[in-house]
Amino acid sequence: xxxxxxxxxxxxxxxxxxxxxxxxxxxxxxxxxxxxxxxxxxxxxxxxxxxxxxxxxxxxxxxxxxxxxxxxxxxxxxxxxxxxxxxxxxxxxxxxxxxxxxxxxxxxxxxxxxxxxxxxxxxxxxxxxxxxxxxxxxxxxxxxxxxxxxxxxxxxxxxxxxxxxxxxxxxxxxxxxxxxxxxxxxxxxxxxxxxxxxxxxxxxxxxxxxxxxxxxxxxxxxxxxxxxxxxxxxxxxxxxxxxxxxxxxxxxxxxxxxxxxxxxxxxxxxxxxxxxxxxxxxxxxxxxxxxxxxxxxxxxxxxxxxxxxxxxxx
Amino acid sequence: xxxxxxxxxxxxxxxxxxxxxxxxxxxxxxxxxxxxxxxxxxxxxxxxxxxxxxxxxxxxxxxxxxxxxxxxxxxxxxxxxxxxxxxxxxxxxxxxxxxxxxxxxxxxxxxxxxxxxxxxxxxxxxxxxxxxxxxxxxxxxxxxxxxxxxxxxxxxxxxxxxxxxxxxxxxxxxxxxxxxxxxxxxxxxxxxxxxxxxxxxxxxxxxxxxxxxxxxxxxxxxxxxxxxxxxxxxxxxxxxxxxxxxxxxxxxxxxxxx
Numbered sequence: 375x376x377x378x379x380x381x382x383x384x385x386x387x388x389x390x391x392x393x394x395x396x397x398x399x400x401x402x403x404x405x406x407x408x409x410x411x412x413x414x415x416x417x418x419x420x421x422x423x424x425x426x427x428x429x430x431x432x433x434x435x436x437x438x439x440x441x442x443x444x445x446x447x448x449x450x451x452x453x454x455x456x457x458x459x460x461x462x463x464x465x466x467x468x469x470x471x472x473x474x475x476x477x478x479x480x481x482x483x484x485x486x487x488x489x490x491x492x493x494x495x496x497x498x499x500x501x502x503x504x505x506x507x508x509x510x511x512x513x514x515x516x517x518x519x520x521x522x523x524x525x526x527x528x529x530x531x532x533x534x535x536x537x538x539x540x541x542x543x544x545x546x547x548x549x550x551x552x553x554x555x556x557x558x559x560x561x562x563x564x565x566x567x568x569x570x571x572x573x574x575x576x577x578x579x580x581x582x583x584x585x586x587x588x589x590x591x592x593x594x595x596x597x598x599x600x601x602x603x604x605x606x607x608x609x610x611x612x613x614x615x616x617x618x619x620x621x622x623x624x625x626x627x628x629x630x631x632x633x634x635x636x637x638x639x640x641x642x643x644x645x646x647x648x649x650x651x652x653x654x655x656x657x658x659x660x661x662x663x664x665x666x667x668x669x670x671x672x673x674x675x676x677x678x679x680x681x682x683x684x685x686x687x688x
Numbered sequence: 689x690x691x692x693x694x695x696x697x698x699x700x701x702x703x704x705x706x707x708x709x710x711x712x713x714x715x716x717x718x719x720x721x722x723x724x725x726x727x728x729x730x731x732x733x734x735x736x737x738x739x740x741x742x743x744x745x746x747x748x749x750x751x752x753x754x755x756x757x758x759x760x761x762x763x764x765x766x767x768x769x770x771x772x773x774x775x776x777x778x779x780x781x782x783x784x785x786x787x788x789x790x791x792x793x794x795x796x797x798x799x800x801x802x803x804x805x806x807x808x809x810x811x812x813x814x815x816x817x818x819x820x821x822x823x824x825x826x827x828x829x830x831x832x833x834x835x836x837x838x839x840x841x842x843x844x845x846x847x848x849x850x851x852x853x854x855x856x857x858x859x860x861x862x863x864x865x866x867x868x869x870x871x872x873x874x875x876x877x878x879x880x881x882x883x884x885x886x887x888x889x890x891x892x893x894x895x896x897x898x899x900x901x902x903x904x905x906x907x908x909x910x911x912x913x914x915x916x917x918x919x920x921x922x923x924x925x926x927x928x929x930x931x932x933x934x935x936x937x938x939x940x941x942x943x944x945x946x
Contacts, residue, residue: 546802549786549794556783563781563851564798565769 379648381525387640388528389589390608394616394636395535395629396443396582397609402617402628403543404555404575406454409465409606411583413472414446416602418584420479423597426487432496436588443584444577446472451573469602476599483599487591495592497524524593531589535582536629551575583609604656608643611663612636618670639666690755690857690890691741692717697749698736698914710736710914714750718858722921723884723891725901727933728911729940734894737911738862741892743767755857769799772851774844776863781847784836788827788846791835792816795850819849823879841872845879852883859884861893865900873897877904898930898937912940 393415400408418439425435446468454464477483489498496502506523507514519526542548554561554571561568583605591597616635620626626634639662646658698711710733718724728734739745741752743764751760759767774781782791793807793816813831820827823845827838835843844864852859861880865873877897881904884891895901901908908925910918910933918936920928 542804544806544808545804546797546807547804549790549797549807550802552786552790553783553794556785557780559775559780560783560794562765563768563773564794565765566802567763567765 379644381521383641383644384637385524385528385593386644387637388525388532389586389593390612390640391532391633391636392535392589393583393586393605393609394612394632395539396579396586397606398613398616398629398632399539399575399579399582401610401613402555403552404572404579406461406555406572406576407465408447408450408576408579409462410446410450410468410472410576410580411465411606411609412602412604413469413476414443414580414583414602415587415590415605416476416597416599417442417446417472417479418587419591419597419601420476420485421584422588423485423487423591424479424481426493426495426592427485429493432494432499432592436496436585439584439588440581443587444581446584447576447578447580448573450580451569451576454576455569455572473599473602476602480597480599485597487595487597489595495595496527496589497592502527528589532633536627536633539629540627547574604659607659607663608636608640611639611659611666614663614670615639615666618666689717689753690720691892692753693737693740693750694753695750696740696747696752698740698745699748702748711740711747712914714914716909716916718890718892720890721888722907723889723905724893724907724909725905726892726894726909726911727896727898727901729937731913732911733914734911735862738773738860738892738894741767742771742773742860770855770857771860772854772856772858773860773862774847774851774864776866778840778843778847778867781850782835782843785834787832788820788835788838789813789816789831791846791850792819792853795853798854819853823849839872841868841876844868844872844876848876848880848883852887852889856889858890858892861891861895863894863896866896880904898933902928902930902933910936 393411397411400406421439421442422432422435425438426432450464450468453459453467454461459467487493487495489495502523505514505516506520507517510520514520543552550561550564550566551571551574553564554568554575558568561571587601590601612635613632614635615638616632617628619638620631620634621628623631642662643655643659646662647655650658693714693716696711696714697709700706700708700710716737726734726737736745740747743752743759743762743766747760751758753759754767755770783794786794789808789812793812796812797807816831817828825842825845827842827846830838835846838846848864864880865876868876877900880893883889891905893905906925907921908918908928909916917940
């Protein structure tokens, strides 16, 4: 195994860690199985790709992808809360609809971002070139870290988002969001509308997912209409591994555990797929996820398995 | 009048063979400071009445007036601004995956905006300890424990405390001792009485325990088929015994052929 393979695997894992932080909000905090993810991930990609190919700065394209994701989450929430559609179905409707919306936004199924013709991305722009050098061997303050520039940028972003999330979940609004997933009835007793909290949670989650999709197309320098396929599973696996495996470590916050879970899972997938055809990827992703779920259940203490007389499921 | 139900009509399964008119022109009112116990057999309309008051069930006619405001048709969470409620199920009044401290902080913030300020203030922990200590359940030493790992009695005591931390028009007790073992039920009932006295609360308690209904509260109501067949207070209530209530209960049952 060579170093550049490992490096690119970790970089991809870092992008998916942000996706996992979004899925953590819906799946773990809100207890809402939100399938919008497979649509909102490429939504962020489509918005970013279109803006970047028009020469817009990534500093505008990335917040735009956040807003697009929040809008998608808002619609899923409204469909579920106001139109009383089941959570799973609300996500499926949005996921299906977004596929075409993404196509309409991008204008075609493939949209390359040609940095060689001057388009800028978060990873390729004058500031990054100035810090790390434009090409190998260039004189720059941090040129010795040039190989790791993508990783450093991703790391900083993940840490920033993680800290913001941790702070948010200590606020009154954050507490109420956790309460909504934990005991809906109590939120009503506190004289608050639980439906609004659900919508808010879905907006935050899909904003993060869409942001992750934005980073994904900037990293790959292309948008693909099928980018969203299997992303739900990647996010879920990261959350389950993170919470069940690393969540037990006392000093680790759940958000940190989820990030570590995302990196672990995606490294495993990358290693398993090292010499395989890219189209086999979904089978490996799903099989590894199943393995994780089964392992997590076996690890549950016997008491927890039948808490309140109900069979506990991972 | 802190609460009035005026000409309330409630029909279950309307238009089907199972149609059941539970309330027809039902009137009920509660004055500030009263502690009302409601008893009655299953299906007599006790819990339905609570659900109608809190807005958990819509009504087919009449109006619900709380503290002078017509609340008919308003969402339950809007009515809970001035109502506290403790359910029969101890798991419903708290968040199981949040700590004692976090649950207390949520309850203390009821009625205020849930914004982006930190929920647990600097001196909050000490303040909550002082509130929890008088319960005598040792909760003050378990501030950082998940509420889900507490016993039913401890959780119900917390539900009771949490629902009365902020100013209320009245408190609803929905068979709140029914899911507890006899000793714990007794503890919670004594605690309820103390909190109601100390905080000068107006309370409406549904119970299956006739002894509680006789011993506690200032007014006693017995429901039967959507009507209040007994409604006594003051001296008359003090004279009433469990046997009197049982007698009425049995005569009703005979009528219904049970």
